[in-house]
Amino acid sequence: MNTIKKTLVIGASTNPDRYSNRAVKLLKQHHHPVLAIGNQEGDIEGVVIEKEQLPFKDIDTVTLYVNPVRQKEYYDYIISLNPKRVVFNPGTENPEFYSLLEQHNIFVDIGCTLVMLTTNQY
Template sequence: MGNKKTLVLGASIHSFRYSFMAIHSLVEKGHTVIAIGRDQGDVAGVKIQNKKNPLEEIDTVTMYLNPRNQRDYYNYILETKPKRVIFNPGSENPEFYPLLESHQIKVEEACTLVLLATNQY
């Protein structure tokens, strides 16, 4: 599988949130994680940022924002040039898919936690 540098969008410090669980699982499986969210704090040793700093060599963006809140990140994601964006349950955004695909970014409607647990990440 190897290390897939992953950006978690919509990261949370709250243990009941799926983004929190995903960060833990990604770190556990040896992936490099960058997390962006409103919360201040650390999750599994990953500091949650609240700024859209330029990023390079991102393999995957895993989305935990509802479609309305994703709009602020459209250009940021396109500029980051990930290989794929995973839209976790509740974050599905058909409006955004054609834009991603036109930039050769793969769209996946899936659950990051399930992909990690079944070694399909």
């Protein structure tokens, strides 16, 4: 297994059919500490979904499950967390945000969190 990476899932959902829900579960299975923000408060196997942009500490990875338009409200927040990388899952690609992140020395990773975890490339 790769290094443990504290991960914030943005766009988390309690709906088990959503990829964000699957990502939270798979991150837990791979022993990565997981935090979650979503539109509605809830719980995914013990991971509390927050509605507020809380000042989490020591975030390694932010993985996005919100479309580019919705991402705008998170630009400053994500940059303030100073993660090592931001994963843009399919459907979340956003060149405007890539540039902002790169200006702050935050690595842009365009891929699928589920695939990365399953293939030990996370």
